[in-house]
Amino acid sequence: MKVLSVLRVGFLALATLIGAVTMASAADGSIRIRIVKAGFVVGGSGGDGVLTFQGRQYPLAVGGVSYGFTFGASETWFHGKVRNIRKASDVAGVYAQGGAGAALGKGAQVVVLTNQNGAVLELSGEQKGLIVSLDLSGLALSLK
Template sequence: MKILSLLRVGLLALAALVGGMSMANAADGTVKIRIFKAGFVFGGSAGEGVLTFQGRQYPLAVGGLSYGFTFGASETRFHGKVRNIKRASDISGVYAQGGAGAALVKGAQVVVLTNQNGAVLELTGEQTGAIVSLDLSGLALSLK
């Protein structure tokens, strides 16, 4: 019994060490994204951006769909950080969000999103245009 307990503790320690090493390899980058959104019930968004990671810049393509109460059009310019990526391609993926918002001429936006690779986007920005939304939306980012 005592040997099984020691073995179990040893395996847990090894798992913690390996998990810690994989997180230690993760790094942060910065992101600038420009998104255009328009819709009436169904909405769509498209845009572009740049990821700066480990001294290099990577162009990004942005796209997405939304469903719910959406009416109007807007442009949002985001900037911020992407955390927990090991390589630039980890930013690629689908980021899901449910939310509500409104902008008439100008409005502030703050967003924290995660994709299937574990990348975490922490973005702030300013929205211009006239749009009201209460929707579920998905944002897809990919390297160009």
């Protein structure tokens, strides 16, 4: 019985250590992306960007689709942080968002998004154009 208790404690200590090492290996990077969005009911978006991670720059492709009430067109330049990534490819994936907004001329945007890899984007930027939206949208990032 005592052997089982010692094994259980040892196993829990090992699991804790592995978890701590895994958490410690996650890093942050910075990101700049440009998104062009247009639509009438169904909207589409595309763009490009750059991820800076561990001293290297990685070009990004941006795509997406939205459904709901969308009317108009806009261009948004985002910049910010990417958190909780271990390698550059962790930023690739789909980031879902629901929201409402409007821009006439210039407008500010702030957003926090998470993908299936656990990458967290903390972005702020400026939107230009004429667009009104109340929609569900998905933003897809991929490395070029």
